[in-house]
């Protein structure tokens with residue numbers, strides 16, 4: 272019941288507000304850093320700009336990193352694909368002479384990928400692509416750019432770029448690159464899942480985000496449709512929503528945010544790198560030399576698959592943006608929705624207290640306050656160790672939820688003033704109250720664990736009689752997402768139990 276409420280509340284959330292905040296944060300960060308910046312690939316539609324991190328490239332550090340890859344991406348020594356020579360001569364013809372001396376394009380279990388053409392040493396530059404080769408939205412034909420309404424995002428503009436070049440076919444100067452983009456049916460992003468497939472992840476944030484992404488693609492299509500119709504000489508006679516969606520999803524799985532240039536870009540050749548969550552090599556942009564580069568984070572033998580990290584991405588993001596998941600993804604997370612009851616007599620006061628202490632609640636599209644928010648939980652690595660447990664904000668929210676008198680709320684405000692302004696920095700003075708808070712949180716986590724366990728059962732029942740290795744991509748991804756959420760929830764519940772027992776708080 273609470274989860275249904277969660278879905279409804281979150282579905283109506285005022286996302287515009289969040290986007291504005293994220294963009295402001297990004298702009299603040301911008302221009303602080305000069306030199307090389309790391310980029311993260313993918314969409315995360317509303318969070319993607321905030322995911323474009325801006326960290327000076329530690330080249331000195333890079334050369335001393337010898338990462339132990341605990342779960343490497345399977346190393347498949349693939350025969351070079353025919354595009355490799357085509358690609359290499361195309362790059363040469365464009366003056367990209369240094370780009371791929373160390374790498375060759377081949378096939379892996381996960382589509383095209385890059386292999387070491389010779390032994391590669393840690394700290395070595397394995398790839399360098401000049402700014403000229405990057406496809407940015409300003410490379411759209413001028414006629415199209417002039418017709419597009421201002422609100423059309425860079426994601427949609429890059430999707431249009433793909434459509435323009437696909438229409439040109441072999442006459443396109445980008446043809447060797449465009450020909451390698453995924454064809455219809457090759458992308459497994461959740462935006463393409465059927466209704467019954469999406470049902471498998473019904474209670475997760477992935478479900479909501481997928482619906483939002485679909486809505487965004489739909490409204491972007493509506494905005495560009497008049498331009499598509501005005502320019503049949505550029506796009507062809509009739510561009511259907513499905514074709515635009517395919518191009519849009521392709522951009523989501525391949526575009527890089529280049530903060531230094533404040534733009535989104537498709538970067539040919541870099542596109543062939545597969546992702547490994549244990550890898551520390553990132554694509555970075557060298558502002559001085561105006562080129563993108565990748566530095567090896569370990570030694571590679573000839574023929575070994577060379578990977579990079581697309582970022583510290585949970586399976587929900589991987590499934591939505593890229594159409595794959597990783598089993599036991601170390602960056603998995605769960606969104607736990609907590610909300611004040613409409614029947615709570617202190618609701619107004621509690622909302623005021625939360626808002627005054629930097630704890631916003633989600634606002635519906637109609638302007639009403641949901642009285643709740645989602646809190647992201649990551650796996651708690653050690654139940655007994657001193658590392659991070661559950662987010663402080665979640666604990667503070669639970670304290671506010673459990674307050675029963677105005678006096679309690681005033682005491683919380685006074686205590687926050689004494690410290691750093693944040694609510695509930697210390698456990699409640701009354702042991703009973705603290706136990707109540709812990710019980711509330713534990714009950715919430717346990718109900719989510721039960722719900723996810725049922726979802727996991729559902730997935731295996733939907734694949735009854737089929738060997739796991741033969742499951743459809745959607746079932747594998749749904750299973751990884753749910754298993755990850757259960758793992759995270761269990762670790763958080765174990766941490767809570769340990770905290771309460773070591774503080775001698777009785778937990779029911």
Ligand SMILES: C[S@@+](CC[C@H](N)C(=O)[O-])C[C@H]1O[C@@H](n2cnc3c(N)ncnc32)[C@H](O)[C@@H]1O
Nearest residue numbers: 381382383524525542543544545546593594595
């Ligand atoms: C930037 S492209 C990488 C090149 C891609 N393999 C190709 O054939 O063009 C990203 C796509 O590669 C695939 N991919 C990358 N890393 C993967 C991994 N670790 N497991 C499964 N698929 C992966 C996914 O299909 C993803 O959408």
